[in-house]
Every structure is written in C-alpha cells, then in structure tokens.
Amino acid sequence: MTATSDSPQARHAVRTLRSSQIREVANAGFGVPDVLPFWFGESDRVTPPFIREAAAEALGRGDTFYTHNLGIAPLREVLARYVSGLHGATSVENIAVTSAGVNALMLAAQLVTGAGDRAVAVTPLWPNLVEIPKILGATVETVSLSYGERGWTLDLERLLSALTPGTKLLMINSPNNPTGWVMTRDEQRAVLDHCRRHGIWIVADEVYERLYYGEAVERAAPSFLDLASRDERVICVNSFSKAWLMTGWRLGWMVAPPTLMDDLGKLVEYNTSCAPSFVQQAGIAAVEHGEPFTRALVADLRASRDHLAAALAQLPGVDVKAPPGAMYLFFRLPGAQESLSLCKALVRDAGLGLAPGSAFGREGEGFVRWCYACDPARLDRGVERLAGYLKARGVR
Amino acid sequence: MTATSDSPQARHAVRTLRSSQIREVANAGFGVPDVLPFWFGESDRVTPPFIREAAAEALGRGDTFYTHNLGIAPLREVLARYVSGLHGATSVENIAVTSAGVNALMLAAQLVTGAGDRAVAVTPLWPNLVEIPKILGATVETVSLSYGERGWTLDLERLLSALTPGTKLLMINSPNNPTGWVMTRDEQRAVLDHCRRHGIWIVADEVYERLYYGEAVERAAPSFLDLASRDERVICVNSFSKAWLMTGWRLGWMVAPPTLMDDLGKLVEYNTSCAPSFVQQAGIAAVEHGEPFTRALVADLRASRDHLAAALAQLPGVDVKAPPGAMYLFFRLPGAQESLSLCKALVRDAGLGLAPGSAFGREGEGFVRWCYACDPARLDRGVERLAGYLKARGVR
Structure with missing residues (x-):
C-alpha cells in the first residue's frame, strides 16, 4: 500500500x-x-521423521502448556551435554532455549545494547545481524572481508582497529552466510583477547558450525566457545534449523554467562515467553538421536x-x-x-x-x-x- | 548466581x-x-484434540519450512474473516501472524516507540505491557484504575490528562489481567478521539476479548476495532492462548494499518522470522472449527x-x-x-x-x-x- x-x-x-x-x-x-x-x-x-514424531507424540499426550522462560529442563540438559561434547564443559546454567536462532540474536542484542551504543559487524553478512542492533537504537559499523585468491578472508588488523574502546559489541557470524567464510582459531583468539581488554561483548552467530568442511575431520567449525570461559562477555547463538533441517520450527539456543540468565529470563518473558512446549520436545529428540x-x-x-x-x-x-x-x-x-x-x-x-x-x-x-x-x-x-x-x- | x-x-x-x-x-x-x-x-x-491433530497432520505431511514473515496466507485469511465477524470489515492486509500475543506486543512497541519516547499504561496490569517499552528505551507512566463499590473502574479524566500531546503510545489491556475490568465502549470512544487529536498510538491488548461475561450476550468484549478505522493509529493484539486453550503454542496476531505491514514484516524477520508452519496450520483449525x-x-x-x-x-x-x-x-x-x-x-x-x-x-x-x-x-x-x-x- x-x-x-x-x-x-x-x-x-x-x-x-x-x-x-x-x-x-x-x-x-x-x-x-x-x-x-x-x-x-x-x-x-x-x-527427519524421528523429530516430527517426537513433536506429534508430545501433542498427543497434551504437552500444550507454558514452559519455563529459559526452556524445559531436559532440553537445557541435553544441550549442555551436546555443547560440552563439542566445545568443552558447559553447564545447564549457561544454556537458554529461544524461539529460533534469530530470536537468540535479538535477545542477545537486547541484553547488552541500547540507544547510542556502537556495534561492529563483519560483512558480507545475513542482514539480520546488522539490522537488529539498529532496532534498539545502536549504530552499526561494518568491516568488510576481503575477496581474493583464497576466497573471502578477514583483515584482522582492520577488524581490531574498528573495535575501538567504548564499542559495545561485535556481531560476528562464522561459518558465514553468505560467503561460507570460516574464522580461524587464531583469528578468534586475537579478537577475543582484544575484546577482553576493552570489555566488548562478542555475539557469535554459530548456527552453521556443524556445516563445516575443514581439512581435518572435525565435528564443528572453530567456535568462540573453544577459547572463552563460560563467564565472560561472549554469547554464542545457535539453532536447530541447519544441522537438523528444522527451519520451520523456530527453535534455537544460546550459550551465555550464568550472570545474565535471570535478566535473559525476563527478556524471554517479554519477547515470546517461551518456545512451544512440543517443539522443545522435538529438540530433545534431535539432539539425543540426531548425530x-x-x-x-x-x-x-x-x-x-x-x-x-x-x-x-x-x-x-x-x-x-x-x-x-x-x-x-x-x-x-x-x-x-x-x-x-x-x-x-x-x-x-x-x-x-x-x-x-x-x-x-x-x-x-x-x-x-x-x-x-x-x-x-x-x-x-x-x-x-x-x-x-x-x-x-x-x-x- | x-x-x-x-x-x-x-x-x-x-x-x-x-x-x-x-x-x-x-x-x-x-x-x-x-x-x-x-x-x-x-x-x-x-x-482440544482437533487443534492438536491439525498440527500433527501438518507435521506428518512435512510442513516444516519457513513461512512468509506475516504468516501463511490461509491463516491470515481465516483471521481476517474472524475479526470481520466480530468487529467489522477487516482485510488480510490488516492481519499479521505473530509468535504469541506477547510477541505481537513487542513488535507493536518496536514499530512505534524508541529511546526517549513516553508511553502510558493503565494499571494494575500484566507486567509485560509496562516493561516492553522500557526495553526500547521509552519511559512508561502508569495511570491507576480505581477500586470501589463497582469493583475496578477507570477514571477517564485522569487517563486523558496523562495522555499529553507528544505522548507516543497508550498500552491498554481490556478485558484486563489481573482485575477483569472491561473498558466500556464510551470510554474507548473518548480515548480514541483524544488519541486521534494528538497522534497518539493505541496498542490494545485484547487477548481476553472472548472471555467476556457482559449483560448482553455478546461474542466479545468492546474492542477498539469496533470504533477505529483500519488505517489509523490503532494496533490490536490478540492470541490463540485463551479462547482456544493454546498457551504453550505461542501463536498470536495483530490487526494494524496496512501502511505498517512492510515495516512489520521486517521486524518479524528480525525477531523470530515467522511462527512455526505447523503451528499456523493448527491456528487455522482453531479459528475455522473452534467456535x-x-x-x-x-x-x-x-x-x-x-x-x-x-x-x-x-x-x-x-x-x-x-x-x-x-x-x-x-x-x-x-x-x-x-x-x-x-x-x-x-x-x-x-x-x-x-x-x-x-x-x-x-x-x-x-x-x-x-x-x-x-x-x-x-x-x-x-x-x-x-x-x-x-x-x-x-x-x-
């Protein structure tokens, strides 16, 4: 119109x-x-059928009520084990279930950024990571990957210079949509060290971590979770959409410091209150039997x-x-x-x-x-x- | 912790x-x-079983993909018919499907309010309506209902005085959680006239509209939709949770001016992208067969x-x-x-x-x-x- x-x-x-x-x-x-x-x-x-059947069974037995804001305990537990297996010890206290990966990105942004804050994002990039902080009144500066012989690569120095003191957060997506670029462990270490020094939050969108075709046969791409402790300014966002073909289910999770969880629970309450209960049951089936x-x-x-x-x-x-x-x-x-x-x-x-x-x-x-x-x-x-x-x- | x-x-x-x-x-x-x-x-x-079965059937036939940000067309169509039946002609262009009623409130707030804006809410009130604008940097002034012989009633003059020129939006919930108070049609008319004069948005949470025990046997409580045109500053939020016992499904909708819909689609994309596809199918069953x-x-x-x-x-x-x-x-x-x-x-x-x-x-x-x-x-x-x-x- x-x-x-x-x-x-x-x-x-x-x-x-x-x-x-x-x-x-x-x-x-x-x-x-x-x-x-x-x-x-x-x-x-x-x-896959075993996931759809888990949801249908939950519906059959009447699993149609509100759940805890941060997700049902059994799903948080299987996710804590799953993340621990990929990236080292992670507790249930670090896990929050969200209404999709993009919802986790929105919640992460709401947690740490507001009007007048400065964010940095590495591009080309799925637009959502760049636009979400703007909804909250933040400004977003983009740092471009370079394209050359080896495909898309990161100019690390350029990124670190953009992460000025006073910057509130870095939004970064690796493996990257759209380029397929994967951040190396060394690059992650350098960025993490720099952000630690300046108190900058890292919001890492790692929803493609299992879609990784590196030389060494690894189960997942390098993750900030491999390097960071579980109580520092790192929030890793993930989703059921890609590794289990669950795009239409709108189920995701985040790994975050336990000191954020009470406030995150409030934000979940004020955004969607919880993910649907029977969808969470399907999530359990995916993680437990989907490998x-x-x-x-x-x-x-x-x-x-x-x-x-x-x-x-x-x-x-x-x-x-x-x-x-x-x-x-x-x-x-x-x-x-x-x-x-x-x-x-x-x-x-x-x-x-x-x-x-x-x-x-x-x-x-x-x-x-x-x-x-x-x-x-x-x-x-x-x-x-x-x-x-x-x-x-x-x-x- | x-x-x-x-x-x-x-x-x-x-x-x-x-x-x-x-x-x-x-x-x-x-x-x-x-x-x-x-x-x-x-x-x-x-x-009810017929709603759960509709979701299970959709899962069985593989309805597991992303949908349009504003919801699948058949659900928007049945909702347009349903709202038209209750409150007068409403087009598909006025309808957006959301990931819960509370998600519709968050989206409505994101649409019209940001840092430094002033909002007004009528209390006692489910906390979500008061807290949501604050996440976006707005300030919220509350106007209290009065309690007396006739239970909870609105001091209309007090509300109108609080709705000063420059106020960005009114958040109002009738039938009201927690008091059960229901705004009269005359009160709605006075508030609507006042808000029209000052360009103030009305975000009306009408999720309890069917849970109405008025004298005349009406199908729904008085709604701003009965008075407002479909292209003015009125956003009415609704939910499947109460009238069809679908709390755990996280499915809602809003009725809003068509001139907002493109921007609303972007916000849905950046918040949850869409409601789950098979949940939307259940919504169709609820509206079509749930009366x-x-x-x-x-x-x-x-x-x-x-x-x-x-x-x-x-x-x-x-x-x-x-x-x-x-x-x-x-x-x-x-x-x-x-x-x-x-x-x-x-x-x-x-x-x-x-x-x-x-x-x-x-x-x-x-x-x-x-x-x-x-x-x-x-x-x-x-x-x-x-x-x-x-x-x-x-x-x-």
Whole structure:
C-alpha cells in the first residue's frame, strides 16, 4: 500500500531497516512457471521423521502448556551435554532455549545494547545481524572481508582497529552466510583477547558450525566457545534449523554467562515467553538421536558443494571458490555488478532463483548466493539454466 | 548466581526490568507437596484434540519450512474473516501472524516507540505491557484504575490528562489481567478521539476479548476495532492462548494499518522470522472449527467465576467482586497489604498458589489474583485451604 502523508507510519529507525532483496527477487518471479529456487537458506528436504514424531507424540499426550522462560529442563540438559561434547564443559546454567536462532540474536542484542551504543559487524553478512542492533537504537559499523585468491578472508588488523574502546559489541557470524567464510582459531583468539581488554561483548552467530568442511575431520567449525570461559562477555547463538533441517520450527539456543540468565529470563518473558512446549520436545529428540543424521547431512552437503562448484567453474566469466563452511556458494557472475537487477532477470527470463550479493551488504555487489542444500540433479538443472542465460547474452 | 563486580552483566535498563513475583512465589513452594496452583494465567485443560491433530497432520505431511514473515496466507485469511465477524470489515492486509500475543506486543512497541519516547499504561496490569517499552528505551507512566463499590473502574479524566500531546503510545489491556475490568465502549470512544487529536498510538491488548461475561450476550468484549478505522493509529493484539486453550503454542496476531505491514514484516524477520508452519496450520483449525468449543469454554469459565466468587464471599475479611471479563478474581484478602509475603506464606503453609497483587503494580497491593480456569471441585479445595489458613490466623 502506498502511504499518504497522513497515513500512520512506523518510526524512522524501523522504516530505514533494510527489507529483503531476496523477497524482491522472488516477487519478480511471480507468475513464472517452474522456478528453481536456490535463494533461501533452507534445504529442500523435510525435517527427519524421528523429530516430527517426537513433536506429534508430545501433542498427543497434551504437552500444550507454558514452559519455563529459559526452556524445559531436559532440553537445557541435553544441550549442555551436546555443547560440552563439542566445545568443552558447559553447564545447564549457561544454556537458554529461544524461539529460533534469530530470536537468540535479538535477545542477545537486547541484553547488552541500547540507544547510542556502537556495534561492529563483519560483512558480507545475513542482514539480520546488522539490522537488529539498529532496532534498539545502536549504530552499526561494518568491516568488510576481503575477496581474493583464497576466497573471502578477514583483515584482522582492520577488524581490531574498528573495535575501538567504548564499542559495545561485535556481531560476528562464522561459518558465514553468505560467503561460507570460516574464522580461524587464531583469528578468534586475537579478537577475543582484544575484546577482553576493552570489555566488548562478542555475539557469535554459530548456527552453521556443524556445516563445516575443514581439512581435518572435525565435528564443528572453530567456535568462540573453544577459547572463552563460560563467564565472560561472549554469547554464542545457535539453532536447530541447519544441522537438523528444522527451519520451520523456530527453535534455537544460546550459550551465555550464568550472570545474565535471570535478566535473559525476563527478556524471554517479554519477547515470546517461551518456545512451544512440543517443539522443545522435538529438540530433545534431535539432539539425543540426531548425530548420525547430521553427519550424513554434512557429507551430502559437502558433495553438493563440490558438485556445484565444479559445474559453475565451467561457465564463462564465473569466478567460484568452494568455501569451508555453511551451505552457499557466493560467486562472481558477469552482470552481477548490479546483482539485484541481474537476479530479477534470472528468475524472470531463466526461471533461476538466486539471491543477489547486494542483499548482504555493499561488499556483496558483483556476487550472487546459491544455496546448494538440495540434490545434485536439481543443481544441474539450475546450472543448465544459468549456462543458457549467459550464452543468450553472448558471455564467453 | 551471585555476580561479583567483575561478572558480565546485562545493561542497566534490563537489570531494572521487573522479574516475575509469581515465579518468586512458586519458588517459595519448592518441595511443598500437593500445591494447588492458581497463580498462572492458564487453564488446567489441554488444547482440544482437533487443534492438536491439525498440527500433527501438518507435521506428518512435512510442513516444516519457513513461512512468509506475516504468516501463511490461509491463516491470515481465516483471521481476517474472524475479526470481520466480530468487529467489522477487516482485510488480510490488516492481519499479521505473530509468535504469541506477547510477541505481537513487542513488535507493536518496536514499530512505534524508541529511546526517549513516553508511553502510558493503565494499571494494575500484566507486567509485560509496562516493561516492553522500557526495553526500547521509552519511559512508561502508569495511570491507576480505581477500586470501589463497582469493583475496578477507570477514571477517564485522569487517563486523558496523562495522555499529553507528544505522548507516543497508550498500552491498554481490556478485558484486563489481573482485575477483569472491561473498558466500556464510551470510554474507548473518548480515548480514541483524544488519541486521534494528538497522534497518539493505541496498542490494545485484547487477548481476553472472548472471555467476556457482559449483560448482553455478546461474542466479545468492546474492542477498539469496533470504533477505529483500519488505517489509523490503532494496533490490536490478540492470541490463540485463551479462547482456544493454546498457551504453550505461542501463536498470536495483530490487526494494524496496512501502511505498517512492510515495516512489520521486517521486524518479524528480525525477531523470530515467522511462527512455526505447523503451528499456523493448527491456528487455522482453531479459528475455522473452534467456535462451539470457545462458546462452551466461556460458559464454563462464567460458571467457575460465579462459583469461586460466591465461595470466597463467605470467607471472613475477603472483599471479592465478580468482574465482567478475563479469567481471574482479583480480590482483597486480610494480610495482603504485603501480598508477596502473604502469597509465599500461602503456598508454604497451605499449599495454595495465588499471584500477589503487587506483581501487577503498586496499586495491586492488598489484593491477590486467583485464576479460575479449572473445574469447580478444584476451586473448592483451594477455598477450603484458604479458609483453614485464615482461621488458623484468627481472622473472622
């Protein structure tokens, strides 16, 4: 709806939040038959049956009441064991269950930042981490990764200089959406040391930690939890969406200092009060019985990544590198200097749904994001369409 | 955990939010066998089977993916029809699905208020409406209802004077938790006129609208939606929790001007992204097939209200009135001048779980809240315990 000057409007800080360019692309494809959608950060596979059944059973026995703000005790306990197994001793007192990973990011921001505070974020980045602090009146400075021979890398000195004394928090996402960049342990150590010295909070979005394809076969990407104690200014956010294919469930958790938990409980109360009780029961099933599933999923994703990267590398003008984490290829494509226009044209003219690089910050211009969490045959059909599109435009 | 001066802490505005006195009372009852809990705003009955089955079926067919930020189209459509039936023509463009009623309140506050803004709330009140604007840096002035012969009533002139030009929003809850007070249509008209003149937003929490026991047999309590157009500064918040016994599902909605919806979609994205997909399917079943259930529920609640009020009126020193809405009796009790201490003693010494009046604001001191959403036999056992407690303390 077009607003007249009299129409009620949201406040300025909300009107200037970014809206989703991915949705803008999807809208451009309305009415186009048979679009192949690789634009969302979501697998095309349904949540595994054992998890869905756990929720259905909980519903059957009448598990439909409010729960504790921080989550039901058995879920907090299995999460504490799970996190301890990946990253060292973590107590139930460190764990809070949230209504999605993004909800954990919002709660973390509410905990530590308010009007006039300064935040820093490393980009290209899923917009949510940059926009959330602005809702609370904070300003967000972005530090760009660099793109070169080795793909996307961090200029550590540039990040440390941006983390000036008085900065309230760093929002950082590794493995990174959209680039697949994974922060090294040495980089994490340097950032943690620096933030300790200046009392800066680290809010680490580690929802892709299990989608990690590093050289050594590790169960998870390097995490701030591997280095930090459990009672310092580090909040690690996680989600059930990626490792257990539970995007539509809106279930996440955070690991935070116990000294925050009473205040966090209040914020949960004032945001959603709790995650649905039967959804939390499904979370228990996922963590307790999901390890073989997650390992097989990661093997599939690695194969899809390699398959897509090899196929894209054959196309003229495409510059693609297979990154060590997440579930995206973020690659250079002829015409992507205006990535939003290009992606609209791709969906309209070729039935190919990609996310424009500019959706993830200025630095993403020139790139497009392709989510490869689907079977290779579907990826092939997508590559074919892209090849046809490029050929028709005379790209060689 | 006790924090040392070095321990990481939440920011000041969060530390000073109120924590739940009801939980404090519940904690005092730890280890007490056979407590009768009337403290939470929740029925003791499970969600009806046809709603639970709709969610289980959606899970069975693999409905586990992200949805549109504002909710799935079929749910928005049935809600538009439902609201139109109760309160006049309302379009899908006015409806947004949220992750609980309280989440809708948080989103409404984020839409219109930020640091330095002034909000007004009518108390005694469920604490969430008072605390939410503070998370965003606003200040909240409270205007107290008056208690007298006719129970709790609004001093309209006092409220209008508090709504000074420049005030950003009014947070108001009718039917009211905890008092059961219901705003009259005339009062709503006067407040709406005043807020229109000064450009003040009205955020109306109407989650108890169906739990209404007015003289005329109406399907719902008077609503701002009966008076306001659908494109002015009025946001009405609702929930599936009360009318369909879906507390643990965390599903709500709001009715708001279409000119807000794009910005609201962004805020939903940055708060929870969407409500779970299969939970939204359950919401469709509730609205489409739940009317006979809700009517029977309201009849039961009215009977429980009358039953409890009559029983309490027999007790020495108790001053109780049966209010026209919600599912609580908020009554004067000897010793409740320090209602928190009294309620702790009641749970410890009599196994009776009530909510202290002070949990709902200073004006609530002297009162306790009793949720009567349970079967009359259970209410009788509770009254017996209260009678025994009073007798043992020599109250006549």
